[in-house]
Amino acid sequence: GQFWADSAGKDWGEDLPRILCTPPHFAYLRVAEGCDNRCSYCVVPSLRGGLRSRPLPSLLREAAELAEAGAKELILVAQDLGSYGRDLNPPLSLSILLRSLCRVEGLEWIRLLYVHPARVTEELVRVLAEEPRICPYLDLPVQHIDDDLLRAMNRGVSSARIRQVVEELRSAIPHIRLRTTVMVGFPGETEYRFATLLDFIREAQFDHLGAFAYSREEGTPAAGMKGQIKSEVKARRLREVMEVQAEISRRKNRALVGTRQRVLIDGKEGPSESVHWGRISGQAPEIDGAVQVWGKGLSPGQLVEVEIVGADTYDLVARCLV
Ligand code: SF4
The missing domain is CATH 3.80.30.20 (tm_1862 like domain)
Structure with a gap:
């Protein structure tokens, strides 16, 4: 576990509605x-x-x-x-x-x-x-x-x-x-x-x-x-x-450049229709960096095949193959 606390401790309430604070995908x-x-x-x-x-x-x-x-x-x-x-x-x-x-x-x-x-x-x-x-x-x-x-x-x-x-x-x-x-x-x-x-x-x-x-x-x-x-x-x-x-x-x-990967699309980057952010399965949201995906007609929650074409310390760049 982690050594900090992120909210006040509480017991489980079966009837409490769940508050979705992440994108639905x-x-x-x-x-x-x-x-x-x-x-x-x-x-x-x-x-x-x-x-x-x-x-x-x-x-x-x-x-x-x-x-x-x-x-x-x-x-x-x-x-x-x-x-x-x-x-x-x-x-x-x-x-x-x-x-x-x-x-x-x-x-x-x-x-x-x-x-x-x-x-x-x-x-x-x-x-x-x-x-x-x-x-x-x-x-x-x-x-x-x-x-x-x-x-x-x-x-x-x-x-x-x-x-x-x-x-x-x-x-x-x-x-x-x-x-x-x-x-x-x-x-x-x-x-x-x-x-x-x-x-x-x-x-x-x-x-x-x-x-x-x-x-x-x-x-x-x-x-x-x-x-x-x-x-x-x-x-x-x-x-x-x-x-x-x-x-x-x-x-x-x-080392991932040139490989094919599956990416889960998280959302668009800026106003462009052809640049999105997503993640390979080895990247957790918010902590591990992401993949900038070039490809049209993608939507959040979609899993797509990509080829990795660039990389820096945290993020990857990919071209959508579908
Ligand atoms: S760091 Fe704290 S929360 Fe994590 S395993 Fe140790 S005692 Fe438990």
């Missing part, structure tokens, strides 16, 4: 609220409480309604998506939820955001590899790679396991695009430990990476830890991470 489906992990820097568990998963029938009903209303892409979100269903009676899993959602008529793409590396099971990797409607995409927040820091962060996962998860995903789904989040400036992050993180970023070659400077949240165990890092050091480390990643993202995007 994609929608976010919040499958659980709260988190049972206790990352030492995070305020979410104290703000929102423990994991509360929504029952499967209610999620399937909402997914069907969204598809009926025109949603082609469903983006699953939760603070700790990989733990979905553990608290239900009988317990369920994210894999079971995914298999069921893949049967909902009308949905073309199902995307997963925020899967803690400790929750990536063999079964989940199999579902991702087998179900064609699940985007070959995963947002896997690693935060760091130094084992002492991972322990101090109470992430419940070792550097060896993180590396193994990345490898398992790539070998089962060779064209998967991976996003991650890293945190710089956590208490005790020496220059050596930071260098280890930079090396890992170079080695892992994530397609997308978000970096954050550690912020001292009152009431969390990390706020009282020794070895707090000065803000100018955090800012410098953040810059270095982004520079290293920009090069990787640029190279990865350029």
